[in-house]
Amino acid sequence: MTVLDDLRPRLGRRLLTGPAELAVFGCDALTAFYERPAAVVLVESADEVVAVVRACHREGVPFVARGSGTSLSGGSLPIGGGVVIALNRLDRVLSVDPDARTAVVEPGVINLDVSRAALPHGLMYCPDPSSQSVCTIGGNLAFNSGGAHCLRHGMTANHVLGIRAVLPDGELVELGGDSVEPLGPDVAGMFCGSEGLFGIALEVTVRLVAVAEATHTALAVYDSLEQAGDAVARIVAAGLLPVAMEIMDALAIEAAEASVKPNYPKGAALLIVELEGERGVVDADAAALRELLRASGAGEVVATEDPDARALIWKGRKSAFSAVGWLAPDYIVQDGVVPRTRLGEALAEIGRMGAAAGIRVANVFHAGDGNLHPLILFDGREPGMLERAEALAGDILRLCIRLGGSITGEHGVGVEKREYLPLMFTPADLELMRRLRRAVDPAELANRGKMLAVA
Amino acid sequence: MAAVAVDDVEALRDAVRCGPRVLPAGGATKPALSAPPAEDVVALDVSGLRGIVEYDPAELTLTARAGTPVAELDGALAEHGQYLPFDAPLVAAGATIGGVIASGTSGPGALRYGTVRDFVIGVRMVDGTGELVCGGGRVVKNAAGFDLPKLMVGSMGRLGVMVEVSLKVFPRPRAAATVAFELGGLEPALAALAVLARGPVELDALELEPPARIVVRLAGDPEPLAARVARVAALVGAPGEELDATVWADAAAFAWMAPATRLVRVALTLRGVAALQAALAAAGARARYSNAANVAWIAWPGDCPLAVLDATLRELRLPGVALTGAPGRPLLGDRRGGAFLDRLRTALDPDGRFAEL
Numbered sequence: 001m002t003v004l005d006d007l008r009p010r011l012g013r014r015l016l017t018g019p020a021e022l023a024v025f026g027c028d029a030l031t032a033f034y035e036r037p038a039a040v041v042l043v044e045s046a047d048e049v050v051a052v053v054r055a056c057h058r059e060g061v062p063f064v065a066r067g068s069g070t071s072l073s074g075g076s077l078p079i080g081g082g083v084v085i086a087l088n089r090l091d092r093v094l095s096v097d098p099d100a101r102t103a104v105v106e107p108g109v110i111n112l113d114v115s116r117a118a119l120p121h122g123l124m125y126c127p128d129p130s131s132q133s134v135c136t137i138g139g140n141l142a143f144n145s146g147g148a149h150c151l152r153h154g155m156t157a158n159h160v161l162g163i164r165a166v167l168p169d170g171e172l173v174e175l176g177g178d179s180v181e182p183l184g185p186d187v188a189g190m191f192c193g194s195e196g197l198f199g200i201a202l203e204v205t206v207r208l209v210a211v212a213e214a215t216h217t218a219l220a221v222y223d224s225l226e227q228a229g230d231a232v233a234r235i236v237a238a239g240l241l242p243v244a245m246e247i248m249d250a251l252a253i254e255a256a257e258a259s260v261k262p263n264y265p266k267g268a269a270l271l272i273v274e275l276e277g278e279r280g281v282v283d284a285d286a287a288a289l290r291e292l293l294r295a296s297g298a299g300e301v302v303a304t305e306d307p308d309a310r311a312l313i314w315k316g317r318k319s320a321f322s323a324v325g326w327l328a329p330d331y332i333v334q335d336g337v338v339p340r341t342r343l344g345e346a347l348a349e350i351g352r353m354g355a356a357a358g359i360r361v362a363n364v365f366h367a368g369d370g371n372l373h374p375l376i377l378f379d380g381r382e383p384g385m386l387e388r389a390e391a392l393a394g395d396i397l398r399l400c401i402r403l404g405g406s407i408t409g410e411h412g413v414g415v416e417k418r419e420y421l422p423l424m425f426t427p428a429d430l431e432l433m434r435r436l437r438r439a440v441d442p443a444e445l446a447n448r449g450k451m452l453a454v455a
Numbered sequence: 456m457a458a459v460a461v462d463d464v465e466a467l468r469d470a471v472r473c474g475p476r477v478l479p480a481g482g483a484t485k486p487a488l489s490a491p492p493a494e495d496v497v498a499l500d501v502s503g504l505r506g507i508v509e510y511d512p513a514e515l516t517l518t519a520r521a522g523t524p525v526a527e528l529d530g531a532l533a534e535h536g537q538y539l540p541f542d543a544p545l546v547a548a549g550a551t552i553g554g555v556i557a558s559g560t561s562g563p564g565a566l567r568y569g570t571v572r573d574f575v576i577g578v579r580m581v582d583g584t585g586e587l588v589c590g591g592g593r594v595v596k597n598a599a600g601f602d603l604p605k606l607m608v609g610s611m612g613r614l615g616v617m618v619e620v621s622l623k624v625f626p627r628p629r630a631a632a633t634v635a636f637e638l639g640g641l642e643p644a645l646a647a648l649a650v651l652a653r654g655p656v657e658l659d660a661l662e663l664e665p666p667a668r669i670v671v672r673l674a675g676d677p678e679p680l681a682a683r684v685a686r687v688a689a690l691v692g693a694p695g696e697e698l699d700a701t702v703w704a705d706a707a708a709f710a711w712m713a714p715a716t717r718l719v720r721v722a723l724t725l726r727g728v729a730a731l732q733a734a735l736a737a738a739g740a741r742a743r744y745s746n747a748a749n750v751a752w753i754a755w756p757g758d759c760p761l762a763v764l765d766a767t768l769r770e771l772r773l774p775g776v777a778l779t780g781a782p783g784r785p786l787l788g789d790r791r792g793g794a795f796l797d798r799l800r801t802a803l804d805p806d807g808r809f810a811e812l
Contacts, residue, residue, distance in 0.1 A: 099649040100724035122653055144598045157602060158573045165795070173793040179722035181750040182559055182609055183774040185812075186572050187792040189605025190799065193598055198795065210654030233513060239536055239626035277657055280679040337594045341513045369596040409596040417599075424599055428586045432802070433601055439802035440795065451600070 003059040003083065004039055007051060014042040025084050028069040028076045029131075030416055032332075032386070037064070037078035044089045046106075046164075046202040052085055053200065054170035062448040065200045067108055067136030070129075072321075072333055073414025075143050075195055079448050085200065087138050093117040094203065101208045102161060102178050107138025107201050114206060123208040126153040129410070130318035141201050142447075144193030146410030148317065149274075151368035152243045153209070155410065157192035162205035165191060167198065168441035178205050195412050196447030198440045212276035216286045217310045220298035221267025225249055225363065228269040229344040231296035232367045235273065236340070238292055240285055245368035246272040251327065252320050252364040252375070259323035262316025265300040271367070272317060320364040321375065328360070328377035330386070332393050335411040336400030340370040349399055350374055357392045371409035372400070398423060413451040421451070462503025464587060464618055470499055471616060471808055472585035478810040479612040481522050481551030485558050485778040487717070488611045492782040496810045502551060504618060507531055509593070516576065517624050518593055521553025521617035528552060538627040540568040542660075544707045553617040558778065559609030560720065562707055563660035563672065566746045568625060575604040577621030583804030593621045606799065611776075611785055613812045614803045628674035631659060632684050633702060634695035641666040641732060645748070647691045649725055652747040656686050662706070663744035665732055670702065671695070709752065711743065716754035717780035719764060719787065723751055723773050734767045761787065786812065 008015055016022060017039045026034045038061075043049050049065075056063045062082035069076050078084050090106035093114065097103070098121035105114055111132040114125035128147035129135055135145070140156045141163070153159075162176040176188030191198055222228040228247045235242065248256065248270045256262055264270055273293075275285050286303065293301050304310055324331050338346045347363060350372075354361035362375040374396055378389040397407045397420050407413070407420045422430060434452055437444065448454055458480070461467040470477055477499040480489035491498050504522040512535035519528060525539070525546045532538050542564025543555040550560075556578075561570040568574075577591035580603070590603025607617055638644040644667045651661055651671065660672035669691075673683050688695045705711065709718055723731065725748045735742050735753060742753045753775075755764055761777060768775045768788025775787040800812065 097724075097726070098653065100726055101652060102724070144602070146596055146598070150596055152568075154569065154573055155596065155598070157605065158569060167794060167798075171794050173795045174791055175795060177722060177774065177791060178724050179749045181561065181565070181570055181722045181746055182572055183720065183722040183776055184559075184786055184791055185610045185614060185796060185799075186559070186605045186608040187796050187799070189572055189608065190602050191795070192605075193602050210652075213655035236513060236515060236626075239629075241626055278655055278683065280682060281657070281675055284676055284679060335598075337592075337596050339511075339514050339516075339594055341511060366596070370594055371596045404592075405594050406592050406597040406599050408598045409594075410598050412598050413600070421599065424592070425589065429588045429590070429600070432582060432586065432588045432603075435802040435805075436601055436799060439798040 003055055003061045004041065004052065007055060011041060014044065016040040016042070025066070025078060028071040028074060030072055030074040030414065033074045033077050033415055035078045035080045037084045038081045040084040040086055042086050042089060046090065049085060049200055049202060050166050050170055050172065052083065053166050053168065056083055056445055057169045060443055062445045064447050065138065065196055067139040068134045070131040070135040071139065071143065071414060072335070072411045073408065073416040075412050075414040075450055076139065077415055087136065096121060098123065100178060102205055103208055104203055104205050105137055106203060107136060109137050111135050111137060111140060118208045119211070122211050124211050125159065125206055126209055127156045127159055130321065137204055137206070138201055141192050141204060142194065142196045143412035146371065148244045148246055148366060150366065151245060152241055157189050159207045160188060160192050160204060161207055163188050163191055163201050164203040165199050165201050168446040180207055193412070195414065195451045197437050197451060199446055214277065214279045214282040214305065215310065216275045216282050216303060216305055217313055218273045218289055218293065218301060218303040219265060219313065220271045220293045220301045221265045222269040222271065222298055223267065225269045225347045226344045227297050228271045229347065229367065231271055231293060231298065233341065234292050234296050235289065238288065240288060242273050242368065243276050244272065244274040246317055247365055247367040248317065248320065249363040251360065251362035255323035255327050255362060256316040256320055258326040260315050260319045262312050264316060265302055267299055272313060317364070324362055324375045324377060328379060330378050330380040332376040332389050334372065334374045334376065334393050334396050335408045336372050336397050336405060337409040338370045338372065338400050338403045338405040340368070342403045343367060343370055346372060346399060346403055350396055353392060353395055357388060359389060359392055370405065394420065415450060418451060418453060458498040458500045460500040460503060467501065467581055467616060467618065468585045468587065471581050471583065476808055476810060479616045481554035482524060482549035484545040484548045484550045485554065487777040487780050487782055488558055488785050489554070490782040492810055499616065501553065501616065508619060512537060515624050516593055516595060516621060518619060518621040519552055520619050522551050525550050525552050525555060532624055533627065536627050537624045539574060539622065540625050541565045541571045541574055543571065544709070547704065547708055552620055556608055556617065556620060557610055557612050563662055563703065563745050566661050567657065567659050572605055572608040574623045575608060575620060576623055578604040578607050578617055579619040580607065580615040580617045582615050583806060583808040587618065591621065595623050611812070613809045614800060628659065630677035630680055631672055631674040631700065632680045633670065633672045633698040633700060634684055634687060635668055635670045635698055636691050636693050636695050638667045638669065638693065641729060644669055645725060645728060648748055650690055651687065656683055656690065661747045663728070663748055665742060665744070672703070712754040715757035717757060717761070718778045719753040719755050719775050720778060721751040721753060721768065721773050721775040721788070722749065724749060727771060727773060730771055731773065734771065738763060
């Protein structure tokens with residue numbers, strides 16, 4: 001290892017090169033992929049990030065920025081022989097401006113900690129990936145993470161206003177600012193979701209919103225997924241704008257009950273609808289929602305405004321991915337999107353495809369915005385099962401594209417869905433993406449091999 | 456140089472590939488951005504690329520050709536009780552959806568659900584090599600590929616020519632109420648603005664008419680509106696004056712601007728208002744602030760060079776853009792994006808076929 005030798009006196013024991021130390025950084029939450037990096041640097045300042053990036057650039061060594069390693073698409077998978085820049089120690093909330101409703105944070109700040117810092121001012125940070133208690137803002141930004149509340153609030157890119165970033169050759173840039181109104185080409189928006197290919201965010205200015213005065217969470221059970229999907233369509237048609245609409249099927253409910261015991265009402269499908277806003281407005285909307293759910297053929301309907309009860313409902317929903325570990329030794333989680341009016345069709349087809357393949361598929365998804373998360377359950381110890389599960393996952397993504405959707409709603413392309421990107425984009429589209437990438441990073445050092453195959 | 460009109464994509468691709476450099480124009484309501492700034496640049500009239508391509512109200516999305524007037528979209532959406540919440544200005548004057556995106560302009564309603572950047576989900580465009588390329592898609596949630604739709608926001612026709620765009624839409628509120636408060640001075644007006652921006656009443660618009668007047672719009676179901684207006688008045692601690700909706704049509708048309716002034720848009724936060732106001736007063740310029748003072752709309756006197764404003768904005772570290780008046784270098788003040796934007800530009804327009812940024 002020579003690339004970082006110059007930095008060894010400065011980094012000391014925070015430069016990891018021993019095999020045992022490196023082993024834990026070999027993969028992220030997509031554990032099917034593993035690569036051994038040459039070194040991991042536990043940086044403690046933005047200056048150190050810049051120094052490491054410049055050293056990598058000088059030596060032509062690829063690097064990967066990593067937060068908590070929760071990527072489900074292999075977004076922070078190391079590059080064999082490359083450097084991992086671990087940003088977890090850059091975890092300061094630098095400032096909160098209650099009047100402008102913004103916060104400036106370092107990339108290693110945990111998502112939920114932004115809201116914790118904002119809460120004393122009656123403010124919060126909206127994007128809420130299921131992993132929000134561990135995932136970091138830098139990773140959220142790089143992969144334009146979503147969450148259950150995107151329906152009304154949008155994704156991470158809608159909440160990032162300004163970015164101080166280091167480009168892959170070490171040049172520093174200021175993108176966007178602190179106003180919610182961008183001016184000039186929206187380069188901060190372009191940097192978000194670029195999966196680390198354009199460099200590393202060092203400081204992020206995020207938008208905060210006022211904590212809602214009232215939050216109303218309703219649960220409704222149905223005899224079928226189709227009925228639950230129909231209820232979502234009715235809510236949209238009635239002109240209500242909930243902050244979240246989520247559906248779980250029987251298998252996902254079973255998994256949640258087996259792990260965190262949210263005590264959901266029993267049924268073939270569960271719909272979670274959340275309203276938030278002013279007291280009077282939420283009360284009126286909740287009454288309308290109750291009528292809509294009744295008319296949609298719901299069995300039991302439960303509603304609550306109790307914070308603890310609400311927290312348990314969301315804990316059950318947000319732990320669904322890990323909870324399926326109770327049902328099968330291995331699983332693949334997919335992240336396809338379909339137009340919301342075609343959800344019923346998509347779910348029926350996924351059911352048929354799973355049955356034909358002899359593979360169980362649990363469904364938990366953001367129904368309000370058509371973002372599916374089929375959990376494909378299998379036992380990797382059985383010969384050929386991983387391949388069959390992957391084949392089914394691929395078929396589901398093709399289905400999403402056929403219905404006019406996307407291969408990823410919020411997890412990003414990473415290494416996992418790279419081969420599916422040409423399903424969505426033409427050769428000309430992909431050529432422009434490569435040109436953009438190479439214009440910013442000619443040597444393709446930053447997060448090489450994610451989203452786009454290396455030339 | 457005369458304008459070249461294109462009404463199909465192939466003609467547009469040809470125009471980008473050969474001949475003089477091009478600058479697209481839709482409704483030409485922001486002439487400082489759409490009129491050719493140099494002798495060797497020709498205006499490309501794309502208003503013929505018009506019409507709604509796909510609109511399913513149940514989907515809450517809409518796809519339209521970039522030259523479609525926003526008024527046409529508003530009409531189609533209103534039939535189904537929906538709207539574009541970012542509330543684009545200059546719609547009555549003929550603003551097109553492509554022009555609104557390229558100029559990055561939103562109106563007072565952006566306060567509630569976000570600006571135009573938060574509603575653009577897909578784009579088809581011709582890049583500087585004449586290729587027709589797509590970014591994003593037609594679904595509301597999508598993390599595949601680089602976010603070209605966002606890059607087009609504020610791109611001023613200098614990074615690509617939009618052909619078709621896809622947008623999120625939302626249910627339209629059934630009723631609205633408008634109230635103005637006189638606060639006696641800039642400082643108390645800013646204080647009231649800060650209080651209101653932090654809730655709990657969800658406002659649909661929050662504007663500052665300096666020095667001392669704030670204008671608030673509430674929207675939603677008709678029944679609770681009166682009680683909500685009363686809550687706002689209690690938060691401000693002053694009685695409000697109810698106004699009718701014509702104030703918003705006037706704001707969207709910039710009816711308050713004196714003749715022979717130039718419209719300049721500046722991005723800022725509440726914190727920057729006092730210093731900007733002082734500088735503008737010294738130059739005899741008027742301004743209004745929108746979206747809880749995240750944007751300033753300045754009427755700059757026609758007889759005062761824009762260079763003066765440019766220098767002021769630099770000093771205040773604020774970015775701005777001139778929207779009306781003679782074309783020139785549109786960006787003023789603090790420039791953002793640096794090397795990143797420069798590099799993106801070389802990829803999108805390697806041969807310099809578009810007007811310079």
